[in-house]
Amino acid sequence: MIQVHHIKYLREFKGKSLRNIANETGHDFRTVKKYDEMDDFNEYVQRRKRTSKLDPYKPKIDEWLEEDKKVKAKQRHTARRIYKRLCEEYPNFPLSERTVRAYVRKKKKELYSNEGYLPLDHPGGEAQADFGQAEFIEKGKGTTLHYLNLSFPYSNGGYFQLFRGENLECLLEGLKNIFEHIGKVPRRIWFDNLSPVVKKILDGGEREVTEKFYRFCQHYGFEPVFCNPGCGNEKGNVENKVGYNRRNFFVPIPRIENLEDYNKELLILSEKDMERPHYRKEKSIKELFLEEKKKMLLLNEKPLDISRVQKAKTDKYGMLRFENNRYSVSPKHTETEVWLKIGASEIEILDEDYKVLVKHPRLYGHNLQSLNWYPYLETLSRRPRALKYTGFYRELSPIWQEYFESCDYQEKKNSLKLLVKMLRETDMETARYALEISQNSERCTAETIFLSYRRLIQEEPSPFETGNEVPRLQAYTTDFKEYDALVGERK
Known part of the structure; x- marks a missing residue:
């Protein structure tokens, strides 16, 4: 730099030519x-271009990561999978997994760059809704259930409810349960673009929603707000709440006997959880939640029926198909149109006059079947030979199975008719007990079972006391004077 200064000095202040300066x-x-022509004296850092042993393999890694952009996130390459593939395709691959991980992390950041998130400040009285999944043991069997989370960003409070699916009926029933529990309704609720809710995303970001959801919003008065597609961060509070609830309430795996009762317990547990301090504000979540409840809407006192009704047609067996599952109706209603009243956990099948024919638990899955055999028993009692080949027979208690095995044709027919009568009036447990009592007698037949059944369900009055419903007769005293007069005249 001193030489440069000297050259410029000779040129500018001494007036020497470039040739003379060169000679001097x-x-x-x-x-x-x-x-002499140099006019930029800024200092620039000279970066060395480092070479890496990974350089020959980078094009292949880039190719795999580019292809990943075409598939769902759950099926994209992890850094470990890329390392294993490199080892498989290049037997003498010389680098460690750590080196590969560092490059994959950097490359993914370039490929999936985002614009960053803005911190949002939600006013009190607003909520966010989203579903989560967790494992449970229901009535002794392992199953995956879905829980609707409704969180309140201002206070960081929240409630959640458990369901077997994420359909519209589950969403609406969960919201309704929470509204009725707290006695208020949030002014605005943020949602994902749930397929049971959003029919179509219109130009300008407007949503065309289903009629049932629209009526639900109008009934309770809240404004639905929908996130931009793929922007779950717009409702980050409930996203965090989904994970928080799973970690704090569903570990270890809960055991459930009755889902409706368990959901009532969850509402109480949610409120108990609000007693902890807010992570940023110097108050408890419960205090903040009580503050924002004042900003919420009053609850509509008229309850809303969240079920939906649609038509279906039965087949020649009196069965119908709904959502890839089959439900029994009745042999009297074969190949006829019926109405389905569909709720989150139950389906009612109605006739054309909207009279309930049968009720079923709503099935979640594929190719499942729900059979209510009671409407079929009358038909079965006329065809007793078919009994052993029905699902109803397999559902019978062993004592009834053994009894039917010992019956001849006519006795089986009579006993089936009796069983139909008992089930219509009481239940299977009473019928089982009646058979048990009858088997203790010398002879067990349909008649003796019926007598045992009548003794079980009827209270006979004591022979020494009149029943309460027996009318009291007025006392009558005979007047013998009339008879004496007649006898006297005859004399």
Whole structure:
């Protein structure tokens, strides 16, 4: 830099030519000319281009990561999978997994760059809704259930409810349960673009929602707000709440006997959880939630029926198909149109006059079947030989199975008719107990079972006391004077 200054000094202040300066300083003429024309004296960091042993493999890694953009996130390459593939395709691959991980992390950041998130400040009285999944043991069997989370960003409070699916009926029933529990309704609720709710995303970001959801919003008065597609961060509070609830309430795996009762317990547990302090504000979540409840809407006192009704047609067996599952109706209603009243956990099948024919638990899955055999028993009692080949027979208690095995044709027919009568009036447990009592007698037949059944369900009055419903007769005293007069006249 001193040489440059000297060359410029000779040129500017001494008026020497470039050739003279070159001769005087001993520098090449082109060097002198270069420094004379130099006008930028900023310092620039010279970065060395580092080479890496991974360089020959980077195009292949980039190719795999580019292809990943075309598939769902759950099926994209992890850094470990890329390392294993490199080892498989290049037997003498010389680098460690750590080196590969570092490059994959950097490359993914380039490929999936985002614009960053803005911190949002939600006013009190607003909520966010989303579903989560967790494992449970229901009535002794392991199953995956879905829980609707409704969180309140201002206070960080929240409630959640458990269901077997994420359909519209589950969403609406969960919201309704929470509204009725707290006695208020949030002014605005943020949702994902749930397929049971959003029919179509219109130009300008407007949503065309289903009729049932629209009526629900109008009934309770809240404004639905929908996130931009793929922007779950717009409702980050409930996203965090989904994970928080799973970690704090569903570990270890809960055991459930009755889902409706368990949901009532969850509402109480949610409120108990609000007693902890807010992570940022110097108050408890419960205090903040009570503050924002004042900003919420009053609850509509008229309850809303969240079920929906649609038509279906039965087949020649009196069965119908709904959502890839089959439900029994009745042999009297074969190949006829019926109405389905569909709720989150139950389906009612109605006739054309909207009279309930049969009720079923709503099935979640594929190719499942729900059979209510009671409407079929009358038909079965006329065809007793078919009993052993029905699902109803397999559902019978062993004592009834053994009894039917010992019956001849006519006795089986009579006993089936009796069983139909008992089930219509009481239940299977009473019928089982009646058979048990009858088997203790000398002879067990349909008649003796019926007598045992009548003794079980009827209270006979004591022979020493009149029943309460027996009318009291007025006392009557005979007047013998009339008879004496007649006898006297005859004399």
